[in-house]
Amino acid sequence: KQEVTQIPAALSVPEGENLVLNCSFTDSAIYNLQWFRQDPGKGLTSLLLIQSSQREQTSGRLNASLDKSSGRSTLYIAASQPGDSATYLCAVNTYQLIWGAGTKLIIKP
């Protein structure tokens, strides 16, 4: 059974730092992996989708990597800003999305 883990559960860093969020999964047979952002009291917003054949995807200050063989993905956020504060969730697509519990990120001004 596919399991998705995100560590740490919470992270607090000063503004301007580069940071990495981690996602690990147990079964490498995936179609794609997706990163989402969730703001308090709101729905989820898709950030990046990496197909199983890809190694990374970039959007602005965000870069997501995928290593299927090791069951790992990272979300790199460059030059963090207070507006980046949110919960970040990863989900692996094995015909259905299987979700991690998320990393709550706080960027301190």
Added chain:
Amino acid sequence: NAGVTQTPKFQVLKTGQSMTLQCAQDMNHNSMYWYRQDPGMGLRLIYYSASEGTTDKGEVPNGYNVSRLNKREFSLRLESAAPSQTSVYFCASSEGYSADTQYFGPGTRLTVL
């Protein structure tokens, strides 16, 4: 475009009461989904509709029913609410099933007393 809309935003029920959560999307998507999100856990799929006219069970379907009313609307019904169904419910849609990016509504926070 409103994207994915959900009603109501908040609801409090007593054990045994029934209710229907409504979801609509205006993106002409084929696939729609219902998830629940509990504290400290990832989202879990309750039911999905890969295309208009079809519905299938997800990971946690017990205690729920769904209706794909038309291409735009996908409702979730709790026939006899239980405290274990206290959760935040999200509806999502995507152009095609599974491989495409999913777009989420704002959620419904349900409390069952």
